Amino acid sequence: MSRRRVLGGAATGALGVAATAASLPIADAAPARRRQSTPSGTYRIDLHAHFLPPDYRAALLEHGHITIGGYPTPDWSPEQAIAFMDYYGIQAQALSISDPGVSFLGGQEAIDMARYCNTHAAQLFRDHPTRFGAFAVLPMPDIAASISEAFFALDELRLDGVVLLSAYNGVYLGDPRFEPLMVALNQRNAYVFLHPAAIPAGAKPELPLPDFLQEFTFDTTRAATLMMATGMTQRYPNIRFQLAHAGGTLPFLSHRVSVASQTVLGQLWPQDLPRPSILDTQRQIGRFYYDTALSGSAAAMASVLAVTGRDHVVFGSDWPFSALTLPQTGSHDPAPGLSDFFDADQRLEVERLNPLRQLPRLAEAVGA
Template identity: 80%
Template structure:
């Protein structure tokens, strides 16, 4: 598979600040490993991984992004994508199948019927992929948000007719975060269907964030996932709709780290001002809700991140994610076929098999049946 390493090298050259970001990553990894002995176990062998955080850019979708000025996504140059290159990537890194999703900005950069048509195009394209490559691809449906009526209609078509494996939602749409009461009909429908929902961060409008010389995917994406998850807890979404299984991108952003902090709100003066219409958070209740989220390993396969996740939930709520093709510049150098070697510093081989294979397939029964054939 000679084409994939050269593609990665091209992306590496194009990634602004990649060298600095890599240095920061290695420094953090060194600090985490110094805090305790690493397992340094060998991962399982073979093509076994099930990737629940992997993106695709069908031709018409990518063309529309470029036409509307989206030359970068989260500060990362908008990549090319093809089924052939995706399969090459999977073969190289021991990935049995990917559940594909559309990344930020979804289809919300379009409006009205254009957004509805583009969502249908992407979802149908994905369904065609896992009909022609049934053991290699699944997909999460993109919705024409924030149009709730059209989104609920697309859920029915995508899950009932196309048989996609779940739904992808952005953390916010036009600055309105998941958990806002305006999304209540959508959440009710997802709960009725016991849907698996992948929550992916969204870029914040330039006039709503600090002016820093850093791409959004380094920090802002993690913060936005945290905002969405916290608001869903504080407005009672995760309590009212317990049958939605939410997967939080990138190890939950910063949610594991701030898990105790957000739970003490009711013990401060804030608790006295809490609206009567909202459930009042407590340390115990917040901890329970946080433990019910699923957390993926995308760009987070390191002891510091995984130890934080394990502090707030059990290992069966961790699933593998690669974030490809947006992670192309961060993958190990050519010669290593392990896409996340840092996972072996905290998980042994059996535990990695659980995180990277068994846990994802438990959540996606259609894909599990397909890969078992």
């Protein structure tokens, strides 16, 4: 049996649940003793939601991308998205292109596809102003073209931010090659959604599991750690980075990735990189924003709230990639496990108030 068939079969049988969250200040981050009530109404703002415009999806399939992260490449339409949002109490989604972005194309094809996706997204929130926002996809790893597209998407199309993958062609964010793009995004005070990318088959163990179960979380952790280690997050403080899936494994490993300053590594650190500091690393980890997609549990939220405050946690559904496993409950709650940890007021903060604070155009559109 081929690797592709193994992954596809595993995906069909073991798809993840998209999630939502809210959180307490770090000192109060303790699971609730009993299930809490849930806010009512269509109030959620979804910052981890994907879309596949028709020409983009056709190009994916044409180039052999019949699965994304081991999940069968889904259908998508604005009508399906709105029906999903209405069922699960979501007022608006900030749409983004998932892995592999447009990097499976090359040269002008990638540039044209990025422009197509971003223009398509802008038209969606013109047609449905209270239901959609969007993060711009860039023709990475072409840095010059990506800067140009970022400026166009943010300044002309008025998209709400950009989406970047954890790595492009095996080069992780944090690498100096991405520096000019970070300068440009810092100048725009950009909100950047950092989404994991699939690792090439030759660079990971052969396991009969789809990437989204584990590998995606590890790749987010690699990117965020390298960004801190190279000082990228220090040099560009105006960029607000949202880490997918509750930061991958970064919250759990927060102490481990900061101990270099306490070992011989701190003494041997390259002179051209900022010397690691356990206190500064903890501060940088606390500055990331963490979405709740596929992380709607007390265990995941306790880990996140051990490293940051509730104001840095935002709701994400991961739809349509989570479509097959979202709970079909009478409550229409997309992440009922969150009520094992948060009360209604806390969920409202993370599921609505925090996302809208970061996306002022969308906040104005929905009348917040």
